[in-house]
Amino acid sequence: MPEREFNNESFQTFLSEHKLMGSRCATCNTLYLPPRPMCSNCFGETMTWVEMGGRGKLRAFTVVHIATSAMIEAGYGRENPYFSGIVNLDDGPSISAQILGADPAQPEQLKIGTPLSAVFIDRGEGEEARSFLAFELKSGQ
Ligand SMILES: [Zn+2]
16 A cells, blocks of 8 residues: 555545545544544544445435536536435445435435445546546445
């Protein structure tokens, strides 16, 4: 594992490598996602990288009509809304991300507690290239 600082920039770099990485406090084992350099539980500063399994359950969600600029570039917006959700990972931490695999025109079909799997979406090209975390409904759900 390369030595990287425990911050959002490294988190993003790992996303571009299609890895979902958090940091774990070496003292009290608390997991942070995105990673943090210091533990807010015990104030320990010794962190190690942990790759998350990427499986979790939907805790909350909303349909986004007013998209962020990155999402507008990806083709989302008022005419093409998307789900944004908070996912409780089986590994412990929660993270917010786009939810794929359900129709935002029928939000009642998306259920709290639905099992999800992390996917990595590459958008843009060249220097504009960036990878985004999203979660997809598991097949058969
Ligand atoms: Zn700690």
